[in-house]
Amino acid sequence: MPLPSSSFAILGAGLMGRLLAVELARQGHRVDIYDAGSPAAEQSAATVAAAMLAPLAESAITEPGVVRMGHHALTRWPQLLAGLAEPVYFQQAGTLIVWHRQDAAEASRLTRQLEANQQKVPELPALQKLDSAGLAQAEPALAQRFAQGLYLPGEGQLDNRQLLAALVVEMQRLAVRTHWNTPQTPEAFRPGTPGQPDWVLDCRGLGARADWRALRGVRGEVVRIHAPDVTLQRPTRLVHPRYPIYVAPKQDHLFVIGATEIESDDLSPASVRSTLELLSAVYAVHPGFAEGRVLELATQCRPTLPDNLPAIRQPRPGVLEINGLYRHGFMIAPAMLDVALDVLNTGQSELSQRFDLALELEPAASATGAVAAPACA
Known part of the structure; x- marks a missing residue:
């Protein structure tokens, strides 16, 4: 069941933050995004990347779940890029x-x-x-x-900087409220209370170490x-x-x-x-x-994270943390996006089991009415 119209505060406008902002705004939600840097994403690991989508090549140094995420991305990236107003170089020539x-x-x-x-x-x-x-x-x-x-x-790649810029244009087009040079932490919000967002999505990467100490x-x-x-x-x-x-x-x-x-x-x-x-x-x-x-x-x-694998966790109702993408950010971001959207819509995700993705979710009902049931893979 689709998530009722809600308001979101996204912390961190790197790759994951921008993808979530665009997809949630397309679903009709009100989205604010906060970042310590500028639209150029100069503080994001996504800016310094080759953006290769190479699941079999990367299987030499990672687990099968991440490899399946990469295979998922080879189908999802063309779909995600097709919805952007600005062109992004994408190649799938192996x-x-x-x-x-x-x-x-x-x-x-x-x-x-x-x-x-x-x-x-x-x-x-x-x-x-x-x-x-x-x-x-x-x-x-x-x-x-x-x-x-x-x-x-079948393996591929895209242009990381073109993508980050195109996502900024798309956020503007979808009326996402951007707060550049404005770092925030989850503690600054009280999700679900009057005047506050229904959800806080923490995508700050290493900026979240004070809250996720294993990073x-x-x-x-x-x-x-x-x-x-x-x-x-x-x-x-x-x-x-x-x-x-x-x-x-x-x-x-x-x-x-x-x-x-x-x-x-x-x-x-x-x-x-x-x-x-x-x-x-x-x-x-x-x-x-x-x-x-x-x-x-x-x-x-x-x-x-310590196991070099990504994870999603909900430390308290209304707060979702997405982190640990390591060296596989562009290869696994579509899978992480789809799992996060599943969690927000239904409180769980069958996709996470396919990807062996660790979910740590609170059993309490969220402010939006979706119930976050425990789910671990």
Whole structure:
């Protein structure tokens, strides 16, 4: 049963906050959104991201539930983007994985792992092994540079910054009341009382650590390069003995390159070591990057829970917390959105069980009349 017309205060205008604001406003609800930053989302982890939608590739470092979330997103993202007034670059041409000869043993181990993971989530397309001829056909720019590769069909990517900007336009169009440079906490609201919102949705990421103490930051470093001499058809990952390098091609020869994952809340500039490793690795993928221009070298910390899995919890009636998206924000955001909407509409979510998503919900009736029944997956 649809949620009765309600009022919402959303805390945090990163990826999750903006998606929820737009979907709830489309359903006819009154929405206020608060953020410590500006519409540019300069404080959001979503701004410093490659926005790859690669469930099988990511299965090497995450659980099957997250992989199923990623598969769900490959259908949901086109639907979500179709409703936006502003265009957002979206591509679903698969993922390519390549390696140098000295890393063949690590590539074999990764191949076995991905094949086993595909069996656990059989709805995913099976990977394809490429010889040098197949690799040259799939990605002509890499012809004769690599002897073998893997092709993961159906995987995709989008432009994170175009999306964040398009969601701001959509919020304006839907009369969402935006409060930029206005940080708020759940304690500032009394949901369900006169003059207060019916629901508070906390999507602050690491900004919520005072209320969700298990959160920690995992630092990532990303380079954005404009390289007119390089043309790649799809995201490409390079097997590396210490960490996999990814190269995500966006529009107009813009490339987002990353790999580093450091257990730290440090938001200082990227280290010389990380910068040298990223740039040398991307040059190894294609020498045309040598003549590219480094547009940005950015760092950000991703909100992460102890098990590296996302979660939704309701600490008190009328307050819902959504957090822990870790490095998979764009890949799992549509699934998290749909589960949150289920919870708001019905007090529970069958989808959460499909995704093995932890829900901690209060049994008390909410201010809007929907009953939040206990649900754990």
